[in-house]
Amino acid sequence: SSAKENYDSKKHSLKQKLAQNNNIKLLQIFEDEWNNKKNIVKSLILHRLNLSENKIGARQCVVDICDDKSIINNFFNENHIDGTVKNWNISFSLIMNNEIIASLILRKPQSKKYKNYYEIARFATKLNTSVPGALSRLVSCAKKWCLKQEQCKGIITYLDQRLGSVDTYENAGFIKIGETLPSFWWVSLQKIKRYNRQQFKATKDKSEAQVAEENKVYKIH
Numbered sequence: 001s002s003a004k005e006n007y008d009s010k011k012h013s014l015k016q017k018l019a020q021n022n023n024i025k026l027l028q029i030f031e032d033e034w035n036n037k038k039n040i041v042k043s044l045i046l047h048r049l050n051l052s053e054n055k056i057g058a059r060q061c062v063v064d065i066c067d068d069k070s071i072i073n074n075f076f077n078e079n080h081i082d083g084t085v086k087n088w089n090i091s092f093s094l095i096m097n098n099e100i101i102a103s104l105i106l107r108k109p110q111s112k113k114y115k116n117y118y119e120i121a122r123f124a125t126k127l128n129t130s131v132p133g134a135l136s137r138l139v140s141c142a143k144k145w146c147l148k149q150e151q152c153k154g155i156i157t158y159l160d161q162r163l164g165s166v167d168t169y170e171n172a173g174f175i176k177i178g179e180t181l182p183s184f185w186w187v188s189l190q191k192i193k194r195y196n197r198q199q200f201k202a203t204k205d206k207s208e209a210q211v212a213e214e215n216k217v218y219k220i221h
Helices: 011-021 031-036 038-048 069-079 134-147 208-215
Strands: 062-064 090-096 099-107 117-125 154-157 185-188 193-195 217-220
Touching: 031 038, 062 134, 069 090, 069 099, 069 117, 090 134, 099 134, 117 134, 134 154, 185 208, 208 217
Parallel strands: 117 154
Antiparallel strands: 062 090, 090 099, 099 117, 185 193, 185 217
16 A cells, blocks of 8 residues: 555656656557567667667658558557557658558547647557658648648647657657646556556546556556
8 A cells, every 4th residue: 555655646757758858769668568569669669779770761652542441440459569559540651662561540649628629649650660851741731631621720749758768759840838747547467467547547436546446457557
């Protein structure tokens, strides 16, 4: 119980800030990611060190909008540490030799505050591949598409700072408007498994804490 009482939900966020202030790229990886997605983690590390195995310029590729969602979902499941997302609207991809080199998907934001916007839900490049200019080129295509959509005011996105990248979207033309509080996941120590924060929510009869206690899961931020 003493460990729980001393738990600081901002611990890892503060550590990331300290690293950034000292020009250190800090990647904070979960145990299950290292165990289950080691190839993606290694690719991220090499990319941060500018040691990616392949380098392809964005202008060497052609832009494609793929109607087959299974192809795009497979790409993100194989190349993005968080996999794909549900209910996205449209994808923009860079193609070379009939292969996806980089891709970006848009969806309607979950927050009602941004109901007239689109959100970049995922962006990724092929494993072990650096694609300079990819994000800027795909964002440009996304902006042109959004301008044609009725009542669309713009594009938003969120940057997961735990992966050691800070100004990626600002370099692509975005304006930073703020920082959210540290997010959290549920962890089962018995199953050595991590769950989405929506997995164990309060019910009409039980609080979130009671639901978590029954399922023997704990928060990790």
